[in-house]
Each structure stands twice: as structure tokens, then as C-alpha cells.
Amino acid sequence: MLQQMTSGNNVKRLVDFIPKLIDHSSIASGTLAGLAMFMVSVINTYEVIMRRFFFKPTTWVFTASLFVLMWFALMSTPMVIKNDRQIVADFLTSRLSKEKRSMLKILANFLSIVFFLIIGYYGSLMCIEAYQNNHMTLGLFDYPSWILYICFPLTTALILLQLFRSTVTEIRNKMGAHTDINPEMQFRQSDKKNITKGWLSENLLSTIFFLLPVLLGVYLFHTKPLAGLIVMALSLLLGGTPAAFSLGLTAIVGLFITQQGFSSLQIVPVIIDKTFDSFVLLAIPMFIMGGVILSKCGIGMRIYDLASKWLGSLPGGLAMATIIACAIVSAMIGVSTAVAAAIGLIAIPQLLTHGYKKGVAYGSVAGGALGILIPPSAGLIVYGYLTNSSVGLLFASAFIPAAMLVFFFLIYVFLISLKNDKIERLNYSWAEKFIALKKSILGLLAPVIVLGGIYSGLFTPTEAAGVLVIYSMIVALIYKEMDFKKFINICRESATLGSAVMMIMMGAMILTNLVALLRVPRVISEWLIHSGISNLSTIIALMFMYVILGMFLDGLAITVLTVPVLYPIMPILGLDVISFGVALCIFVEMALITPPIGLNLFIIKAITGDEITPIARGNIPFAVIMFVAAVILLLFPQIAHWLPKILGIM
Amino acid sequence: SEAKSTRKLGLSSTLSPNSCIEIAADKFRDTVKEKSDGQIEIIRYPSCELFDAKSEIEAVSMGGVDMGVLHGAYVGSRSAILEFISSFGAVGVWESYDHYWRFIDQPEVREFVESEFKQKLNAKVLGIVSYGTSLVGNRVRPIKTVEDYKGIKMRASGKAQATLYKTLGAIPVEISSNEVFMALQRGTIDGAASGPSRFYFSKWYEVTPYITQDYTVPYLSFWLSINLKKWNALSKKEQEILQTTGREIEVWTRNYVEKETETLYEKFRGGLVKEIYFMPQSERDRIRETVEPVMHKLALERIGTEKGAILWELLKKAR
Ligand code: NA
Ligand code: NA
Numbered sequence: 001m002l003q004q005m006t007s008g009n010n011v012k013r014l015v016d017f018i019p020k021l022i023d024h025s026s027i028a029s030g031t032l033a034g035l036a037m038f039m040v041s042v043i044n045t046y047e048v049i050m051r052r053f054f055f056k057p058t059t060w061v062f063t064a065s066l067f068v069l070m071w072f073a074l075m076s077t078p079m080v081i082k083n084d085r086q087i088v089a090d091f092l093t094s095r096l097s098k099e100k101r102s103m104l105k106i107l108a109n110f111l112s113i114v115f116f117l118i119i120g121y122y123g124s125l126m127c128i129e130a131y132q133n134n135h136m137t138l139g140l141f142d143y144p145s146w147i148l149y150i151c152f153p154l155t156t157a158l159i160l161l162q163l164f165r166s167t168v169t170e171i172r173n174k175m176g177a178h179t180d181i182n183p184e185m186q187f188r189q190s191d192k193k194n195i196t197k198g199w200l201s202e203n204l205l206s207t208i209f210f211l212l213p214v215l216l217g218v219y220l221f222h223t224k225p226l227a228g229l230i231v232m233a234l235s236l237l238l239g240g241t242p243a244a245f246s247l248g249l250t251a252i253v254g255l256f257i258t259q260q261g262f263s264s265l266q267i268v269p270v271i272i273d274k275t276f277d278s279f280v281l282l283a284i285p286m287f288i289m290g291g292v293i294l295s296k297c298g299i300g301m302r303i304y305d306l307a308s309k310w311l312g313s314l315p316g317g318l319a320m321a322t323i324i325a326c327a328i329v330s331a332m333i334g335v336s337t338a339v340a341a342a343i344g345l346i347a348i349p350q351l352l353t354h355g356y357k358k359g360v361a362y363g364s365v366a367g368g369a370l371g372i373l374i375p376p377s378a379g380l381i382v383y384g385y386l387t388n389s390s391v392g393l394l395f396a397s398a399f400i401p402a403a404m405l406v407f408f409f410l411i412y413v414f415l416i417s418l419k420n421d422k423i424e425r426l427n428y429s430w431a432e433k434f435i436a437l438k439k440s441i442l443g444l445l446a447p448v449i450v451l452g453g454i455y456s457g458l459f460t461p462t463e464a465a466g467v468l469v470i471y472s473m474i475v476a477l478i479y480k481e482m483d484f485k486k487f488i489n490i491c492r493e494s495a496t497l498g499s500a501v502m503m504i505m506m507g508a509m510i511l512t513n514l515v516a517l518l519r520v521p522r523v524i525s526e527w528l529i530h531s532g533i534s535n536l537s538t539i540i541a542l543m544f545m546y547v548i549l550g551m552f553l554d555g556l557a558i559t560v561l562t563v564p565v566l567y568p569i570m571p572i573l574g575l576d577v578i579s580f581g582v583a584l585c586i587f588v589e590m591a592l593i594t595p596p597i598g599l600n601l602f603i604i605k606a607i608t609g610d611e612i613t614p615i616a617r618g619n620i621p622f623a624v625i626m627f628v629a630a631v632i633l634l635l636f637p638q639i640a641h642w643l644p645k646i647l648g649i650m
Numbered sequence: 651s652e653a654k655s656t657r658k659l660g661l662s663s664t665l666s667p668n669s670c671i672e673i674a675a676d677k678f679r680d681t682v683k684e685k686s687d688g689q690i691e692i693i694r695y696p697s698c699e700l701f702d703a704k705s706e707i708e709a710v711s712m713g714g715v716d717m718g719v720l721h722g723a724y725v726g727s728r729s730a731i732l733e734f735i736s737s738f739g740a741v742g743v744w745e746s747y748d749h750y751w752r753f754i755d756q757p758e759v760r761e762f763v764e765s766e767f768k769q770k771l772n773a774k775v776l777g778i779v780s781y782g783t784s785l786v787g788n789r790v791r792p793i794k795t796v797e798d799y800k801g802i803k804m805r806a807s808g809k810a811q812a813t814l815y816k817t818l819g820a821i822p823v824e825i826s827s828n829e830v831f832m833a834l835q836r837g838t839i840d841g842a843a844s845g846p847s848r849f850y851f852s853k854w855y856e857v858t859p860y861i862t863q864d865y866t867v868p869y870l871s872f873w874l875s876i877n878l879k880k881w882n883a884l885s886k887k888e889q890e891i892l893q894t895t896g897r898e899i900e901v902w903t904r905n906y907v908e909k910e911t912e913t914l915y916e917k918f919r920g921g922l923v924k925e926i927y928f929m930p931q932s933e934r935d936r937i938r939e940t941v942e943p944v945m946h947k948l949a950l951e952r953i954g955t956e957k958g959a960i961l962w963e964l965l966k967k968a969r
Binding site: 056059062063133135136138140142260263264267270271274277278279280388389390391392393454456457460461462513568648 | 660695698699700701702704705708709712713714723724726727728769770801803806807808809812821822823824825826828829831832833835836837838
């Protein structure tokens with residue numbers, strides 16, 4: 001009896017211990033991934049120094065960096081899953097009851113498990129094959145491929161455990177919630193039945209609503225593959241499955257049905273390897289890390305302080321200062337949401353206390369945050385990757401259009417402020433102005449170093465990202481804003497943000513492979529040629545498609561879904577690849593501020609606690625200005641070409 | 651009238667549109683269709699539509715796509731013997747197109763190819779397709795002698811090329827292919843080697859005012875190949891059609907690249923670059939003499955002494 005109880009306790013202890021162990025492993029794995037990416041920044045900076053100043057470039061930095069990228073993406077994923085930080089299109093699911101939502105989450109987790117089982121299984125096969133046949137990598141520093149591919153079995157094991165663990169928790173909560181809410185009714189048989197019935201029907205309903213369109217997609221794959229692809233991908237996305245797994249899973253089902261069953265799934269790890277074997281893509285996690293470091297050491301405050309002291313005395317000066325501050329910080333950070341967060345926290349209260357209307361305050365921050373348009377830009381890196389264009393060229397091309405857009409914003413807030421007589425103008429002494437400049441000079445130097453380094457030939461855009469991380473680190477140390485705990489947090493945050501992007505790239509590339517196998521771009525281009533629709537109407541249709549997609553979907557998802565299809569038909573449409581990429585980034589910026597789903601809107605909501613409606617309303621003029629700027633750019637691509645031509649890189 | 655095809659095969663390739671390899675692959679498709687009276691339909695996935703150069707190799711060996719025109723350097727990462735036969739492994743030692751072609755036309759070499767592809771790539775080669783020789787483009791100075799290589803930063807892909815540059819006193823640097831143009835333009839690297847069509851179509855000539863043809867470049871060849879399982883599933887007649895067409899394409903590309911190269915040289919001479927320089931035989935011999943012992947040693951090291959020695963003899967025999 002006693003023995004039984006102890007063993008019972010042991011079992012209970014074990015049951016409690018295992019989930020904790022999984023959680024700790026996931027966090028450890030993610031932290032390690034972030035640390036590894038920091039090391040990649042260190043070695044790339046080392047490479048730049050050795051090449052430029054000692055004429056002794058290494059043979060191993062390139063290889064080692066790419067080796068880390070794939071491990072980084074997959075090793076961070078368990079932590080991303082644990083913390084529920086995947087990129088999800090949740091504007092439909094967020095309106096559902098808690099009960100329905102958690103049921104959908106269980107279903108999404110189940111599908112994610114299937115996805116990673118496939119990756120883990122076929123990835124392990126690839127690893128074993130590489131081991132048995134002594135496959136080597138290609139490069140100045142070559143090593144056996146299995147050392148890279150072994151990340152498939154190792155990381156998917158932890159990912160699967162974490163997914164399993166989070167599913168079990170979700171199910172247990174569900175059961176718990178259902179019994180806890182109505183404890184006193186439990187004894188009454190008939191009521192219990194009713195509750196169970198309600199509970200069952202809620203879950204059954206959401207299951208059916210989720211699975212029906214998904215199954216319709218599966219069915220359509222047999223007859224109309226393209227329709228199947230669209231229906232399945234959209235229903236998974238809108239059903240709350242993380243974007244990365246929605247795309248990847250659709251691709252896997254499509255490959256299975258339209259190609260050769262299980263044997264066509266062998267290609268999945270090959271495509272993942274191909275995705276992460278990219279020195280260009282490597283720039284994204286490092287630019288993200290640099291941005292995280294800079295924003296954690298209060299760079300937003302310093303830059304805003306500078307801009308407001310210098311511009312505060314003009315009509316609408318504080319709003320203009322906000323826009324300028326956003327633009328400057330955008331030149332350090334590769335994603336717009338981080339810019340909005342860094343500036344919004346300081347600027348919005350200031351704007352409101354000095355008499356600005358809510359709309360202008362919200363719009364200047366959310367609209368003004370042009371992190372994706374102003375280089376360095378995660379969006380342009382992804383675009384360069386998808387279209388094989390030089391990232392350096394894309395960065396240079398984005399400058400003038402971005403300046404034009406910022407200028408339009410300034411005119412808008414200036415004009416609208418003329419009508420508002422409540423606005424206070426702020427006058428500062430020259431001493432105060434220069435103190436603000438001194439305090440922010442290290443931050444202002446970051447974009448100068450990054451872009452100056454790229455265009456003087458000191459380093460490539462990817463190496464620039466590494467240099468930015470090291471520079472930001474030095475700035476943080478000088479500002480005394482860094483300690484060990486903060487550093488570990490930065491590593492974790494960067495790993496979370498970076499790997500969420502990398503996972504989407506992975507899912508999208510598998511889907512792109514299916515799209516190519518189904519010859520979708522070719523079908524569309526042939527249809528376009530024969531339909532007699534003019535290029536102009538097609539381009540106009542495209543622009544509206546981007547506006548509508550942008551209302552609901554994440555900018556990265558829009559880019560990876562449309563560019564692989566559009567890129568091959570750009571010559572037919574007479575679109576210039578480079579200026580179109582910049583225009584696309586404007587649409588992505590616009591997606592961030594258009595309702596119902598706009599991440600920058602949500603950030604303002606989180607900062608101010610205001611309703612989403614006034615926030616969205618304040619941003620509409622900014623969205624309209626962006627649309628106009630994108631149209632101007634598509635009509636006059638020369639605007640984008642001007643600077644690259646001056647620099648001689650085009 | 652169109653006969654209904656009974657056999658569909660996908661053929662992937664990874665080069666820029668209108669390059670020799672892409673044209674050759676289309677030509678292969680058309681000829682096979684014609685010879686089989688429409689029975690064999692080759693579905694083309696051109697210009698990296700499905701895979702890049704590296705993943706295409708995995709794909710063909712796993713059957714993710716039936717056929718591919720595989721990149722010599724990447725195939726070389728699977729087998730040192732194939733790296734050597736594709737000219738990369740002995741880069742700097744070849745004397746001319748004709749020397750290289752005489753080498754690969756030896757039956758012993760083809761036997762090596764057959765068995766290596768079977769073992770290492772689970773595939774069969776239908777033809778060794780020429781892409782032309784590379785040129786060396788340079789932004790600092792014209793390369794006229796061995797000594798001109800001293801101290802310049804050269805983009806290198808693969809160990810063999812890196813070894814060659816080090817032997818010549820140059821500094822090998824690894825740069826991803828997207829960024830080569832800007833790296834050349836901004837001086838992150840000083841020079842890079844690639845086919846004349848790459849220099850022309852990707853406008854590298856704008857940033858490399860000096861172009862040289864010497865020995866330090868591989869004679870780029872691609873492997874038109876088919877997954878072994880797919881091959882074995884074909885009828886004898888179908889196999890024969892693919893095999894003979896593969897050989898025809900092989901010969902066709904050799905003539906085509908020579909013409910294409912001449913046309914492009916004319917364009918470079920016509921003012922696209924400051925100087926296009928053809929290294930005289932005496933200086934070429936100096937380069938070869940400098941690198942030959944090193945490349946010989948590398949070949950033996952990477953392939954193994956026995957087979958390495960055989961291949962090296964075949965290379966010398968073909969001179
Ligand atoms: Na940016
Ligand atoms: Na939106």
C-alpha cells in the first residue's frame with residue numbers, strides 16, 4: 001500500500017517534471033540559437049577586418065555562418081512554440097469564444113505535429129544518406145554534410161515534444177475549464193448532460209468549420225490543384241494555424257497528391273536546406289538582433305528627444321519631429337513594428353499633452369515607422385532573396401522613394417496642424433539642442449556605418465548586419481545599458497523574432513516549389529498574354545490586390561506568397577524588378593496600418609490602451625499617402641533608379 | 651497530328667534565360683519529342699524555377715525531379731572524381747577546349763563518369779554539356795603575367811579554385827553570387843571568374859574593366875542526367891532515344907559555345923571593357939607550370955592515389 005503510494009507520487013512527480021524539462025530545454029535551445037547568431041555577427045565583423053585591413057580573409061566564416069543559420073532557425077522554434085510567438089493571422093479566430101479558440105489551437109498543433117514529423121523523418125533519411133555516402137559541402141572550407149543535416153532529427157525531436165506538451169496542456173485546460181466553471185451543477189445529471197452537449201457542440205462546430213474548408217482544399221488538389229492550393233492555404237491561415245506551417249503543410253499535401261505520393265516528400269528537407277543555404281537571408285536575424293539591442297538601450301528616446309528639440313518650434317513641429325525620429329530609427333532597424341514601439345512609447349504622450357489630436361499622434365507613429373522601407377530592410381532582403389537581386393542595389397533604390405514618402409508625411413502633418421490652434425510650440429535653447437545631439441550621436445552613427453560600409457565596399461549587406469550587431473553592442477556598453485541578464489534576453493528576443501521569419505521563409509519555399517511544379521506562373525502569364533488584358537489594368541488590379549491582402553495578412557506572408565508567382569511574369573507586364581520591390585515594401589508598410597489587421601495599429605493600442613477604431617482612423621491618411629507614393633513609383637521607376645545610378649551600381 | 655505522350659519526364663536547369671545550357675535543354679526536349687513521335691514528353695523547368703544548382707543535385711538523385719542539367723562544381727562536392735572530370739579539380743592545368751574535350755571523350759573517363767554517377771548520385775549521365783570557358787575579370791589591373799595575380803582578392807568557389815589562387819599569390823574570397831556585382835563594383839573583391847555570358851548578361855563588364863583569358867579557369871561543363879530509377883523504368887527504345895539525343899546535344903553545345911564566345915568577345919572588344927587580353931602561350935605555360943604540381947598533389951589527395959594517378963595520366967594523354 002505504502003509502496004503503491006510512493007510509486008504513485010513518483011509518477012505524479014514525473015508527470016510534473018517532464019513538461020518542465022521540455023520547457024527548459026526549449027528555452028535553452030532558443031537561447032543557444034540567439035548566442036550562436038551573436039557569434040556569427042562577431043565572426044563576420046572579424047572577417048571584414050581581416051579582409052580589409054590585413055588582406056587575409058578567412059576561409060571558414062562564410063561556411064560557419066551558413067551552418068549556424070539552419071541550426072538557428074530550427075533550434076529557436078521550440079522556444080517560439082512554447083511562448084506562443086509564431087506569426088498567426090488571427091483576425092477571425094480572435095473573435096471566437098475561448099472554447100472554440102482553444103479547440104482550433106489543438107487542431108493547429110496537431111497539423112504542426114504532422115508537418116514536423118514529415119520534416120524530421122525525411123530530414124533524418126537525408127542525414128543518413130549523406131553520412132553513408134560521405135557527401136561533402138561545397139566551399140572554401142568543406143565538411144561532411146551530415147553534420148549540418150543532423151539538425152533535422154535533433155531539432156524536430158524537441159519541436160515535436162514542445163508541440164505535444166502544449167497540446168496536452170491545452171486539452172487539460174479545456175477539461176479543467178469545463179468542470180471548474182460550474183462545479184455546483186456537476187451533481188445534477190441532466191444539467192451535466194446539457195453542459196457536455198454544449199461543450200461538445202462548441203468543439204464539434206469549430207472542428208467542422210476548420211476542417212471542412214481544409215478538406216475541400218485537399219479534394220480540390222485532385223482536380224484543380226491551384227484552387228486546392230489557395231483554398232487549403234487560406235483556410236489553414238485563417239483558421240489560426242501559424243503562417244509558416246499553413247504554407248508548408250499545404251505544400252506537403254499538394255506534393256503528395258499532385259506528384260508521386262510519399263516519394264515526392266523526400267524533397268522537403270532538400271528545399272529547407274536550400275532555403276537556409278543563403279548568405280543573403282542570414283542578414284535578417286542579424287539586422288533584427290542589432291535593432292533589438294538598439295531599442296533596448298533606449299535609442300528611441302534619444303532620437304525622439306533630438307528631433308523634438310530641433311523641430312519643436314515649427315507649426316506641427318512635434319508631429320514632424322515624430323516622423324523624422326521614426327525615419328531615423330527606421331534606418332537602424334529592419335522591421336517597422338519595432339520602430340513604432342520604440343518611438344510610440346515616448347512620442348504619443350508628448351504629442352497628446354502638447355495639444356495634438358489623437359489621429360495625428362497615432363498616425364505619425366504607426367505610419368511614420370518605415371522600418372521595412374528604409375534600409376536596412378528585412379522586406380527588401382526577402383525580396384532580393386526571392387528574385388535573385390542584389391540587396392545592396394535594392395537598399396540604394398529604396399532611399400529616394402522613402403525620402404519622398406517621409407516628405408509627403410511631413411507636408412500632411414504640417415498642413416493639418418495649421419488648422420489646430422491648441423498646439424503648443426516648443427522652443428529650446430541651442431545648448432539644449434546640442435546636448436540632445438550629443439546624446440544621440442552614437443545612435444545616428446549606426447545607419448551611417450551600415451550604409452557607408454556597404455556603399456564604400458568595406459562589407460557586403462550581410463556583413464553589414466553583423467557589424468551593426470557589434471556596433472550596437474558597443475553603444476549599449478557605452479550608454480551603460482547592458483548587463484548579462486539583458487544580453488541573454490536580447491539573444492532570446494532576437495532568436496524568437498528571427499526564427500519566426502525564417503520559419504515563414506521555409507514554409508513559403510516548400511510551397512513555391514509546388515507552385516513551380518504546377519507551373520502556375522506559366523499558366524498565369526499565358527493567360528495574361530492571350531486574354532488581351534492590358535498591362536496597365538493588370539498592374540492596377542495587382543495594386544488593389546496588395547491593398548486588400550494587406551488588410552488581412554502579414555507583410556512577409558504577402559511577399560512570400562506573391563513574389564514567386566509574379567517574378568517570372570514581371571517582364572511580360574513590363575514591370576521593373578527593382579522599383580517593384582520598393583513599391584511592394586510600401587504596400588507592406590501600408591498593410592501594417594490598415595484595419596482590421598495591422599501590427600502597428602496593435603502596437604499603438606498596446607501603448608495607449610485606446611480603441612482600435614480611432615487608431616485606425618488616424619492612420620487612414622497615412623495609408624492613402626503610401627498608396628499614392630506606390631502609384632507614383634510604379635509610374636516613374638526612375639525615382640528608385642536615381643541613387644543606384646549615381647552610386648554606379650546599376 | 652499530335653500523338654498522345656505516354657511518357658512524361660521533368661527536366662530542370664538552373665542558368666539564366668538564353669544561356670547555352672537553357673537553349674540546349676530546350677533543344678533536348680524538342681529533339682526527343684520529334685524522335686519519339688511525341689511519345690516522350692519532356693517538361694522543362696528552366697532557370698532555377700524548381701531548384702538551385704545545389705538542391706537540383708539532391709532532387710535528381712532522390713527523384714524529386716526526373717532529369718536535370720547538373721552544375722559541375724556542385725556535382726564535384728559529391729565526388730572528387732567527378733570534380734576532376736568536370737575540369738574544376740584540375741583547374742589551371744587544361745590547355746584548351748580541345749584538350750579538355752579530348753580528355754572527356756576517352757572511354758576510360760566515361761566509365762568513371764558512369765560508375766561515379768551510379769554510386770554517388772543514383773543517376774545516369776546522358777551528355778556532358780558545355781557552357782564555355784570562363785574569363786577572369788578584374789577591377790584593378792590587367793592580368794598579363796603570373797605576377798599580376800599577387801595580392802588581388804579573387805572570388806573563389808570551391809577548394810580547387812581557392813588552391814589555385816593561393817598558389818598564384820592571389821587571395822581567395824567567398825562571396826554569394828547575388829552580391830558579386832556590388833562586391834566588384836565597390837572593391838570588396840578585385841576580381842572574379844565566370845563564363846563570358848555571365849560577364850555580358852549580368853553586366854559584370856561594367857565593373858571589371860580588365861578581362862583576361864588564361865588557364866586559371868575551368869572549362870565549365872554540366873551533366874545532363876536522369877534519375878537511375880526513372881532510367882531503369884524506361885523501355886530499351888526510350889533509353890536509346892534519350893542517350894543518342896544526349897550525345898547530339900553534347901556535340902551541339904561544343905559548337906555553340908565557341909560561336910557564342912566569339913560573339914561576346916567581339917562585344918567586349920567593341921568598347922564594353924577597357925581591355926580584353928589573351929594571354930600568350932609562353933605566359934600560359936608559366937601559369938600551368940606554377941600550378942600543375944600543386945593541383946596534381948591536390949587531385950591525389952582528394953581522389954586517392956590510385957584513381958587520382960589514372961585520371962592524371964588520362965589528362966596528360968589528352969594533351
Ligand atoms: Na529599416
Ligand atoms: Na492591415
